[in-house]
Amino acid sequence: MSTELLDALVYLEKEKGIDRDVLIDAIEAALVSAYKRNFNQAQNVRVDLNLDNGSMRVFARKEVVDEVFDSRLEISIDDAHEIDPAYEVGDIVELEVTPRDFGRIAAQTAKQVVTQRVREAERGIIYTEFVDREDDIMTGIVQRQDHRFIYVALGKIEALLPLNEQMPNESYKPHDRIKVYITKVERTTKGPQIFVSRTHPGLLKRLFEIEVPEIFDGTVEIKSVSREAGDRSKISVHSDNEEVDAVGACVGAKGGRVQAIVNELKGEKIDIVEWSEDPTIFVANALSPSKVVDVQVNEEDKATTVVVPDYQLSLAIGKRGQNARLAAKLTGWKIDIKSETDAREMGIFPRDDQPLFSDEDMENSFSYPEDDIE
Structure with missing residues (x-):
């Protein structure tokens, strides 16, 4: 194994947050499989990686026995004593069996493992980032669409906007910037899958939280939301502070705050009402x-x-x-x-x-x- 690969492990630990020992263990396990697969060996082996010089050696592990029934897994007590007189029955003897051309296979295998682990780590990072943003709002860029979804770029990943979560009064074109509500984040074998919505009542609630500072700081509370996306919505608000007009705060000066939300929702009518017990x-x-x-x-x-x-x-x-x-x-x-x-x-x-x-x-x-x- 080359020193370049060792340098890469150090880099991945710092930049990707992947523990180097975890990568080393994964590479060693993959090299054991590669050895058995490429050299038709079924014996019990261990691969040792020297992190100082980048060398790699394969050892066959054999149990010391009185009588040998399987030479791939066992060694007689007499043969073991020729290696070290201290061996006793039941001990494990390790014999180096590194093939001459194993370096090339080792390098290729190590590269595959590192690539796979990097991909898994990146997927894990993305999943962790987005699972905490469920029920939140993000701005994305429309990429493409098919008969089932519109694909919206949210940074490094494409989110799925299903047909039934699209507003009936909207059309979406590539490169359009739209705000979406994250409804679900799933972990799959192909990486995290993120579902978003333009029709969810939570989108309206989050838009008000963005536009109205009094909601963001808790002075005004959104009590309930009902919505028929693209047509009409209702939202009830309340403040425990008698000096604060909850409805007026959401409306804004000359209707500026609610107008910004209506514009984002392409003209959807919004009724803001005072909640009461x-x-x-x-x-x-x-x-x-x-x-x-x-x-x-x-x-x-x-x-x-x-x-x-x-x-x-x-x-x-x-x-x-x-x-x-x-x-x-x-x-x-x-x-x-x-x-x-x-x-x-x-x-x-x-x-x-x-x-x-x-x-x-x-x-x-x-x-x-x-x-x-x-």
Whole structure:
């Protein structure tokens, strides 16, 4: 084995973090296999690498016995005593059996082992780096696509963006820079495999954490997110600091913060609402941009009946029921929406024991861009 290879081992230990002793053990094990394979030897052998001069020697290991049945694995006590009188039955005698042309095979084998171990180490480093970034957001560059995936470069590795995780209102071209949400990191025989998403609600949450310092430092907390990617999302926020307007912090001056997120999501509408532990208030807020005049709560079934002005009914329900559906996901409550006229006919509105919501009550929510639900 050449001194260049030893120098390479030192370099790999420093630069790649691969323990040199681990590499040496791997090379020795591979050389044993190479010796048996190339020289048709089935005996018990050991390979010794001299780290000082780079030399390599092969030793056959034989057990000292009274009577030899297999000369490849055993040596008689008399023959052992010719080597060293101190040997006893049961001891192991090592005899050098290094082939004349084993150096070339050794160098080739060592190179293969080092290359393999370097590849495994690099894969391990990448896996360790990315497994800690699950549920995080990264910026990648679109490389190519096929019928199943879009391949997004995240540094040294390509992540997979499946078809069902792509936003329906987006098209992706090579060299496009996009933000993706890491959903899963798997260790495979071919290295780490990373799956990313553009539709996951976590992407919206991370984007707000990036754009809104008050969320990043914990002053404002994101309580829940519901999303139908590419079309509309809702996010509920809250602050324990009474002096902080949680919704306003997310909106930003002249809507600058939320607009940056909408731009990143290619025009996806975003409703930002104030979270409340009171389900009547939370459900009313969640139905933004619709106005609500009454919320009746059934705690046992975790269901609500919401009354809205007649002219607001279609807005509250939304296109194909989207607004009501997203509000239900955001709050975790079932929502049944009634117009004022229907509620009066059913005798459930108005209620003497419950004050109606006013326009001021609905100011703690924000929709961007301005809504056009019919």
